[in-house]
Amino acid sequence: MAANLTLEIKMQSPFRVGSGLGFAWKLDHLAVRDARGLPYIPGSTLKGLLRHACQRLALTLARDSYGKICQTMEHVRPCLPGEEPCIICRLFGSRFREGSLKFGDALLSPAEAERLLQERLAAPRPPGTGPGESRTQVKLSRIRRVAEPELLFCGEVLPEGLTFIAKVKGELDACGEELLRNGARLLTHLGAQKNRGLGYCRVSVSRP
Numbered sequence: 210m211a212a213n214l215t216l217e218i219k220m221q222s223p224f225r226v227g228s229g230l231g232f233a234w235k236l237d238h239l240a241v242r243d244a245r246g247l248p249y250i251p252g253s254t255l256k257g258l259l260r261h262a263c264q265r266l267a268l269t270l271a272r273d274s275y276g277k278i279c280q281t282m283e284h285v286r287p288c289l290p291g292e293e294p295c296i297i298c299r300l301f302g303s304r305f306r307e308g309s310l311k312f313g314d315a316l317l318s319p320a321e322a323e324r325l326l327q328e329r330l331a332a333p334r335p336p337g338t339g340p341g342e343s344r345t346q347v348k349l350s351r352i353r354r355v356a357e358p359e360l361l362f363c364g365e366v367l368p369e370g371l372t373f374i375a376k377v378k379g380e381l382d383a384c385g386e387e388l389l390r391n392g393a394r395l396l397t398h399l400g401a402q403k404n405r406g407l408g409y410c411r412v413s414v415s416r417p
């Protein structure tokens with residue numbers, strides 16, 4: 210059955226945005242920026258997060274519902290070409306096969322993108338102040354004595370309340386859709402620094 214789903218990520222605390230340029234601290238930063246400097250979450254990142262959440266769910270709470278899941282303690286090797294894939298490989302793919310689901314990038318709605326751009330215009334931010342300000346980057350730049358603008362750009366902490374929307378398309382049966390919906394609910398934060406209250410979110414899947 211062809212699915213055309215909407216994935217909504219509502220940020221419930223401030224969160225950090227990365228540059229996507231491959232700096233060492235990039236792993237903390239699951240969102241990156243588009244050409245206008247607006248944050249988005251790449252589809253490949255979403256897919257990885259959901260794959261992990263769905264696998265965890267299928268291995269624990271819904272253990273009897275989904276049968277064998279590969280690359281676990283019990284089934285160490287991946288599902289091979291020519292084999293019937295486990296539900297995780299079927300939905301998300303593996304190095305041997307393409308998954309049935311395609312994840313678009315999660316973008317701010319046009320209204321929220323506009324709001325963020327306006328807020329920035331209204332409040333140009335000297336380092337260490339203002340909405341959307343970096344918490345660690347200022348410190349980093351002091352240590353490293355490197356140019357401020359680029360560092361500030363990649364460590365910005367965005368205000369809470371932003372909502373990102375992604376399209377998820379592909380073949381999905383009822384069983385797969387249920388796993389995806391419940392897996393999405395397991396994603397309660399994006400990125401590291403949870404202990405500092407950053408990056409809490411609520412993720413839901415719906416049919417438009």
Ligand SMILES: [Zn+2]
Nearest residue numbers: 279288295298
């Ligand atoms: Zn598998």
